[in-house]
Amino acid sequence: MRALTDQEVASWLAAENEQLRLLAVSGGSMGRQRKRVGTTEASPIPRKDEKPSAIHRKEKKKKADIGKIFINISIGLCIFSLIWFFYALYMRSSLAKRVATLHPSPPVLDANSSSAKVSPQRFWGSYRPQVYFGMKTRTPRSIVTGMMWMRQFSEMDINLRHTCEQGDRLKGYGWLMHDGITFGVQEIRDNDFTLTTEFVKRMGGDHGGDWTWRITAKQHSSVPQAPVISLMFYAAADTRGSLEAHIEERNRLASITGFSEELGNFKITFRKPVTGELSSAKYSSFNYLQTVSPGLEKLTEIVEHSLNHRFVYTFPSGEKRHYIAVDTYKPPHHQNQQKPADTRKESDFVVHQVTVQLPFQIEILFESGSFHNRPNQLVGSIMTQELEKRKAEFDAKFEKTFGLQSKGFSQAHIRFAKAALSNMLGGMGYFYGQSVVQSVYNEYPLLYPEGALFTAVPSRSFFPRGFLWDEGFHQLLLGKWDPQLTREAIAHWIDLMNMEGWIPREQILGDEARSKVPAEFVVQRNENANPPTLFLALQELIKQLSANEGDAVLDSTLPFLRRLFPRLKTWFEWYNTTQTGPLPNSYRWRGRDTDTNLFLNPKTLTSGLDDYPRASHPSTDERHVDLHCWMALASGVMASVARLLDEPYQDYEFSHQVLSDNNLLNELHWSEHHRAFSDFGNHTQAVSLQQEKVYVAPGQPRHQYPITRLVRSVRRAPKMQYVNALGYVSLFPFLLHILQPDSPKLEHILRDMRDPDKLWTPYGLRSLSKSDPMYMKRNTEHDAPYWRGPVWININYLAVRALHHYRNTQGPYQEKAAALYEELRTNIINNVYRQYVDTGYIWEQYNDSTGRGQGSHPFTGWSALTVLIMAEHD
Numbered sequence: 001m002r003a004l005t006d007q008e009v010a011s012w013l014a015a016e017n018e019q020l021r022l023l024a025v026s027g028g029s030m031g032r033q034r035k036r037v038g039t040t041e042a043s044p045i046p047r048k049d050e051k052p053s054a055i056h057r058k059e060k061k062k063k064a065d066i067g068k069i070f071i072n073i074s075i076g077l078c079i080f081s082l083i084w085f086f087y088a089l090y091m092r093s094s095l096a097k098r099v100a101t102l103h104p105s106p107p108v109l110d111a112n113s114s115s116a117k118v119s120p121q122r123f124w125g126s127y128r129p130q131v132y133f134g135m136k137t138r139t140p141r142s143i144v145t146g147m148m149w150m151r152q153f154s155e156m157d158i159n160l161r162h163t164c165e166q167g168d169r170l171k172g173y174g175w176l177m178h179d180g181i182t183f184g185v186q187e188i189r190d191n192d193f194t195l196t197t198e199f200v201k202r203m204g205g206d207h208g209g210d211w212t213w214r215i216t217a218k219q220h221s222s223v224p225q226a227p228v229i230s231l232m233f234y235a236a237a238d239t240r241g242s243l244e245a246h247i248e249e250r251n252r253l254a255s256i257t258g259f260s261e262e263l264g265n266f267k268i269t270f271r272k273p274v275t276g277e278l279s280s281a282k283y284s285s286f287n288y289l290q291t292v293s294p295g296l297e298k299l300t301e302i303v304e305h306s307l308n309h310r311f312v313y314t315f316p317s318g319e320k321r322h323y324i325a326v327d328t329y330k331p332p333h334h335q336n337q338q339k340p341a342d343t344r345k346e347s348d349f350v351v352h353q354v355t356v357q358l359p360f361q362i363e364i365l366f367e368s369g370s371f372h373n374r375p376n377q378l379v380g381s382i383m384t385q386e387l388e389k390r391k392a393e394f395d396a397k398f399e400k401t402f403g404l405q406s407k408g409f410s411q412a413h414i415r416f417a418k419a420a421l422s423n424m425l426g427g428m429g430y431f432y433g434q435s436v437v438q439s440v441y442n443e444y445p446l447l448y449p450e451g452a453l454f455t456a457v458p459s460r461s462f463f464p465r466g467f468l469w470d471e472g473f474h475q476l477l478l479g480k481w482d483p484q485l486t487r488e489a490i491a492h493w494i495d496l497m498n499m500e501g502w503i504p505r506e507q508i509l510g511d512e513a514r515s516k517v518p519a520e521f522v523v524q525r526n527e528n529a530n531p532p533t534l535f536l537a538l539q540e541l542i543k544q545l546s547a548n549e550g551d552a553v554l555d556s557t558l559p560f561l562r563r564l565f566p567r568l569k570t571w572f573e574w575y576n577t578t579q580t581g582p583l584p585n586s587y588r589w590r591g592r593d594t595d596t597n598l599f600l601n602p603k604t605l606t607s608g609l610d611d612y613p614r615a616s617h618p619s620t621d622e623r624h625v626d627l628h629c630w631m632a633l634a635s636g637v638m639a640s641v642a643r644l645l646d647e648p649y650q651d652y653e654f655s656h657q658v659l660s661d662n663n664l665l666n667e668l669h670w671s672e673h674h675r676a677f678s679d680f681g682n683h684t685q686a687v688s689l690q691q692e693k694v695y696v697a698p699g700q701p702r703h704q705y706p707i708t709r710l711v712r713s714v715r716r717a718p719k720m721q722y723v724n725a726l727g728y729v730s731l732f733p734f735l736l737h738i739l740q741p742d743s744p745k746l747e748h749i750l751r752d753m754r755d756p757d758k759l760w761t762p763y764g765l766r767s768l769s770k771s772d773p774m775y776m777k778r779n780t781e782h783d784a785p786y787w788r789g790p791v792w793i794n795i796n797y798l799a800v801r802a803l804h805h806y807r808n809t810q811g812p813y814q815e816k817a818a819a820l821y822e823e824l825r826t827n828i829i830n831n832v833y834r835q836y837v838d839t840g841y842i843w844e845q846y847n848d849s850t851g852r853g854q855g856s857h858p859f860t861g862w863s864a865l866t867v868l869i870m871a872e873h874d
Helices: 006-037 054-098 296-306 380-402 411-426 468-481 483-494 534-547 557-578 625-644 650-660 662-669 728-735 744-754 793-807 814-839 862-871
Strands: 134-137 143-151 172-178 183-189 193-202 210-219 228-237 242-248 252-260 264-270 284-293 307-314 320-326 347-357 360-368 429-433 436-438 451-455 523-525 680-683 687-691 710-714 719-722
Touching: 143 193, 143 296, 172 411, 183 380, 183 411, 193 380, 210 228, 228 242, 228 252, 228 296, 228 320, 242 284, 242 347, 252 284, 252 347, 284 296, 284 307, 284 320, 296 307, 296 347, 320 347, 347 360, 380 411, 380 468, 380 862, 411 468, 411 814, 411 862, 451 483, 468 483, 468 534, 468 793, 468 862, 483 534, 483 557, 534 557, 534 625, 557 625, 625 650, 625 662, 625 728, 650 662, 728 744, 728 793, 744 814, 793 814, 793 862, 814 862
Parallel strands: 436 523
Antiparallel strands: 134 143, 143 228, 172 183, 183 193, 193 210, 210 360, 228 347, 242 252, 252 264, 264 360, 284 347, 307 320, 429 451, 680 719, 687 710
């Protein structure tokens, strides 16, 4: 370091002195100013030529700079906030649209796959399961045909039958034979007569060919006098096409001619009723109605409002009496009506009524205008021959498929099994319309894109629409009968998937379907799942493919799976992300009822098991054992499909290995205390429904007392624990073959199944243990027990199937599984058959104490799986 020179030192000192002088001046000035703030003295006016000091200028500049920085930051924050606001709006709008945006991959089915050109044999069918008898085409706006009837001169003034209603109290109805394609025979037993409805189709032309109906009416032998009934046959154009009535003999509708884009020109001929093959029924009266309808769900109402009592019927004895018939239709006008007029496009609607005394037979003939080389009309003896031929083919195929005769079943049991299968085939429906959907990003529900669904239905009377978890069970039976039909049905369901991988679990498509659904069940929410039972049907298709290489019918399965796979991946991933549980590899059903005040146990409709007891206080910490097992099954099927298609399968196989690992299953769901597989959650057993306490003011009149309700009383606070409910959910590791055959847990399950104080009954396995606190308990004052004791056939089918699996797999419990298999299988078959004979119906569920059929009927959805139990098809 060098020493400073004298000159440098002097310069430095001079600079320092100047700085001190300026500070002194500045400090004195500031001090005076502070002093003057508190006085009334005026501040001196600065001279114009006086320049501010350097430090003052620097401070002003510094303040200006800080102000600018603050302003810039504020502007930046405002811009950022605006950008974030608009981005959030955009994202919310984008997310809101996702729920109603279809999956981007190509549909599994081509747009014209259901058309007459591509699929002529399936074009016409009994695809209107909600009516007693009717047909339509597999097109969005089909010409529909159907039948109504009513008894004349009865105690009830009007007893019109049209849509399947449990309130009609028929002694029985349903298909006795139906092959799903070409013909069907149905029996409808009213109070004192029986109607047999038959149809047969004949291919020809470009629009699905011809068909003929035959209705045979016979009185019951116990009826003293032959009833007089009116049959009403109709055709209705659903917004497309036109119909023209052709009248003969003043008021007899002889035929209808029409045109539509899907059918071209066609003609429907109403033949006169006959009492036998040749002799005509002499004492017949005819009426007709030609009008328009705003929608198919209005047809019954229109006919009812057109009925008039002014017509006269002449009996063979010469006696004359007034009867009820269609006349003219005027829409009912209600005073003070506030509902807006129906703005839908009105369509042609034509009704032919024939009134005649029993017995008689009548035929209705549909002929396609494009069928040019028709050899003869499909009526009379020609129709009889064709029907007999189809019946023989059906019988042969039924025995080849199910082998019941070779297994020693009686002819009565075989007729029952044919009816069960036929009712499911005859209950196939073709629906078209829009679901109503909602996500958390939508303030109001949205309309889903229009779509078609070809599906079986659980019940023609109570559930005449598509249900996702039911359909997997339906296709287990239908896949044995007709794999092509199963592929089509699965494809229709998967094509309704949105871009997230969600499929609305209940399909309510079109006004006719919506008219049968309570308003609170119409909106479908995209966080809600249903058991992915379609994987069961896919698993069976893969088994069939492996066991029948070279079969032409099954060879189509591989290209079908290839088209299905992109959507199947998204579907699996949707479950694997939206339904995950709190721990790794655990799962939780979303959509549980959260109002714990009104329910004894909040329902879990999304699980398919509705009121089956889960954790008493819903929380995000729940783990559901049945969903864990469904995901184990699904991952295994995904691995199989991927392998078949030479697609990457390792991730699916790894998931399957992890989810099927019995150690993980035990860790997540085995309760050593209850010795059963269990859900886990925030739970207490000390709950009950109690009469609500309400305050009544002194002197308040009794008629003004508040209405009391049953509300839930919690006597002990809940805590995180295994749920003490032994029943169907506890069986899922066994039902879906997740348990290893040597697992000690299998012994516990087999013991609980056979215990009469727990799950065993002479009619099948009850849904909830008889010793459970929730057994047969109401969930609310208006909500009877549903999955809390009764015997359900779909789960019993899975149980029989699982016993069949474990009895054929080497393990320490093989003999016990074999013995239980024989006993359970026999109990189910005997009870379902006995109830069918006694009541005329297959039922939704069966009473675990008496075996009596209960719930909705006919229920030839999954209850028809009894046929597979009889056939020993695992």
